[in-house]
Amino acid sequence: MTxxxxxxxxxARHKDLGGQFNEYIRMAVPMTxxxxxxxxxxxxxxxxxxxxxxxxxxxxxxxxxxxxVLNHAVTFDVTKIKPGQSKYGPFLRETGVIxxxxxxxxxxxxxxxxxxxxGCARTMAELSAEGKDAVVExxxxxxxxxxxxxxxxxxxDPHTPVDLPAMKYFHHEITEIFGCPCVLSRTGFxxxxxxxxxVDPQYACDVWDNILEKGxxxxxxxxxxxxxxxxxxxxxxxxxxxxxxxxxxxxVNMGWSVHLEKGDFRGKDALVAAKGKERFKLAxxxxxxxxxxxxxxxxxxxxxxxxxxxxxxxxxxxxxxxLAIVRLDPELTAIGTRLEVAGDDGTCTAxxxxxxxxxxxxxxxxx
Numbered sequence: 001m002t003x004x005x006x007x008x009x010x011x012a013r014h015k016d017l018g019g020q021f022n023e024y025i026r027m028a029v030p031m032t033x034x035x036x037x038x039x040x041x042x043x044x045x046x047x048x049x050x051x052x053x054x055x056x057x058x059x060x061x062x063x064x065x066x067x068x069v070l071n072h073a074v075t076f077d078v079t080k081i082k083p084g085q086s087k088y089g090p091f092l093r094e095t096g097v098i099x100x101x102x103x104x105x106x107x108x109x110x111x112x113x114x115x116x117x118x119g120c121a122r123t124m125a126e127l128s129a130e131g132k133d134a135v136v137e138x139x140x141x142x143x144x145x146x147x148x149x150x151x152x153x154x155x156x157d158p159h160t161p162v163d164l165p166a167m168k169y170f171h172h173e174i175t176e177i178f179g180c181p182c183v184l185s186r187t188g189f190x191x192x193x194x195x196x197x198x199v200d201p202q203y204a205c206d207v208w209d210n211i212l213e214k215g216x217x218x219x220x221x222x223x224x225x226x227x228x229x230x231x232x233x234x235x236x237x238x239x240x241x242x243x244x245x246x247x248x249x250x251x252v253n254m255g256w257s258v259h260l261e262k263g264d265f266r267g268k269d270a271l272v273a274a275k276g277k278e279r280f281k282l283a284x285x286x287x288x289x290x291x292x293x294x295x296x297x298x299x300x301x302x303x304x305x306x307x308x309x310x311x312x313x314x315x316x317x318x319x320x321x322x323l324a325i326v327r328l329d330p331e332l333t334a335i336g337t338r339l340e341v342a343g344d345d346g347t348c349t350a351x352x353x354x355x356x357x358x359x360x361x362x363x364x365x366x367x
Contacts, residue, residue, distance in 0.1 A: 006026050013209075049149055059139050061134055086103050092271065096268075097267070098246065102117065145207050148194030150192060191237065192364050235358055282325060286357070293309055294345065295312055310327065
């Protein structure tokens with residue numbers, strides 16, 4: 001059993017909300033509150049929902065060669081990320097498969113912050129830093145509070161000196177929110193316009209409390225982890241642990257993140273060699289059930305196994321659909337392909353559909 005060795009400054013707030021905790025990346029995170037995860041889901045879509053995502057790991061890369069270090073560690077071109085901008089993408093092994101994903105923030109003055117999951121992003125940066133004029137430092141203190149939803153802008157805008165309406169997607173500023181120093185970023189994991197606030201632990205409760213107080217008449221809610229799963233399934237947001245590990249970017253529809261023209265990076269040769277030799281492709285399915293699959297089910301056509309359901313499928317009560325991300329034989333991902341789903345609870349049918357099923361053009365995050 002993984003030990004809990006990290007603590008959020010917001011843990012008491014989660015307990016006050018009725019939090020039931022599980023370990024995630026060695027931190028106790030609230031899987032549920034006393035509120036219904038469906039109501040929390042509704043808050044994100046209709047008003048705004050607030051999450052404590054401090055569990056995600058962070059590190060800083062500093063020094064004259066910081067850009068070069070990260071440029072070797074990721075598939076995209078870090079040199080094109082200007083101060084105040086960020087970019088998401090994968091970290092590869094030498095074999096060309098994904099070992100982690102994350103967002104690289106250019107903080108200016110040869111300093112970058114990387115926010116990632118529970119993979120090896122920091123280890124890969126440390127390897128890339130060998131012999132370079134840069135240091136990689138684990139950031140164990142920064143807390144991450146995420147406010148996602150159509151009313152997030154209205155709530156936060158009066159409480160920061162930043163011109164928040166003008167802030168573009170994947171841009172950030174070093175500023176204040178509710179008088180607390182922070183990095184305020186227009187990013188998130190919801191399929192909605194939202195903002196993430198990176199603050200030192202001594203300010204986390206002040207930011208959290210102010211958002212709930214200022215947002216109480218707007219329908220803003222604190223949200224637990226369980227509400228994330230249907231949100232991310234509706235919006236086709238990939239999760240490293242469930243969808244990406246040990247797969248090439250070509251297999252998980254992340255070819256857009258690969259900038260081969262930038263020069264050398266870890267795993268490049270293997271990645272180039274793997275193009276066109278995909279073992280499978282990711283797709284989204286709508287399942288003919290009135291509840292979520294368990295995950296891990298086999299996908300069949302005419303008695304032949306052609307794929308597998310990834311972990312954490314979800315039931316969307318808003319769309320009245322059972323949804324899942326799956327891996328399929330590459331030639332079977334066409335929209336409309338009919339499949340049989342075989343699991344421990346029996347069989348059912350499903351159809352490959354266009355993902356995301358919510359806001360298919362992603363206008364709400366980009367507007």
